[in-house]
Amino acid sequence: MPNLKDIRDRIGSVKNTKKITSAMKLVAAAKLRRAQDAVQAARPYAAKMSSVIGELVGRVEEDAHPLLQSRDTEGTILVILLTSDRGLCGGFNANLLRGFDRFAKDKLDVADEIKVMTVGRKGFQYVNRTPYLELVENFTDVLGGIDFADAKRIAQKAISMFTNQEVDKVYLVYNEFVSAIQVNQIVRPILPMSRLEEDAGKAVATDGGEEYIYEPSEQELLAHLLPNSIEIAVFQALLESEAAFLGSQMTAMDNATSNAEEMIDSLSLQYNRARQAYITKELVEIVSGAESLKG
């Protein structure tokens, strides 16, 4: 039987933990609202962009632009992996990394090599301790206040690696925000763009697949539009990931807070029982002491 002081100390420490988790929950909830607004506001643009690109890809020749050219082999794969810097967010990173690991192992059967660019410390650590993944670059200072310039930097790097033939395919791996309690793990191919055709199959050639008229020239337009759409895709993924992280963190901290409450209740019960037992014992001792004096 633990003594009274031990139980009291434990209650104290659980209470402190509860204070921390409930504060973290509030902070996450406040940030989540902003992140959620941002992600929802950005969705129509990203969706339109990808449907326009889907339509476009269905109409142009593959050799119209380097980003459209698919290569025969799987070759080297580049993965842009979006995780968080910090933990205490339930399965946010663990689920994503587990899914990614499965994906990577499948791909290694056909591909030569998998290179990874990471955003977020958790992904960075994971790649560092996984022997069959090669880290290309870890982007720090992106999370917490995502802006388009960061997305652009990441996208540019991926695009230049692709056009220099250092990599043959580029995937984006991230958590998609659905609600505070649900996130989806997404593995999305972004380069080469002809691959998008399969995803956007329904959007392809709704107007009978006629050739577009381009203004200015096709070359100039594609040179501007295609990289831009990759930047948008990365930006959207960053926003999704940020919102999903905050949602997961809020949910995890909410659970932790209610677990702490339960624990406090059960410890209090234990404490009161112990206290009662102690008092009863004292009484019995006093009474029996008095009895023996009488005798």
Added chain:
Amino acid sequence: MADKIKVEVVTPASAVLDVKASEVVLPGIQGQIGVLPGHLPLLTALDIGEMIVHTDSGIRRFVLEGGFAEILRSKVTILTEGCQGVGELDVEHARNLKEQAEKDIKALEELSKTESIEEDVLEHHRKMLKLAQTQLLHADKKD
């Protein structure tokens, strides 16, 4: 042929507009483009400038901040950095923007004489200036 064309405008910040129109005039990079229902598929870059949408309820004017448009027979999709209705323009803000942009451009041009600067930066400020000028130009023409 359908007598209406669907017009959708989205910006990175939100979906701005989704209406049916009988005619749309866009600020194409190579000059204004008038789009009627049944237009041939056209993909064009847009300049900073005025967009005019003819709807059943009247003519609506907007200032677009570049981007591009995908025109299909029955649908126009416009992806732009920003889109403001002419009636919502903030003249004061535009004026400040213009002054700021003019000052920045002057400073940069001064700087470029002595050392090399990134063309992108100057380009960005020129864009800002053009935007501000366009906004001021159209702010007077209320709906």
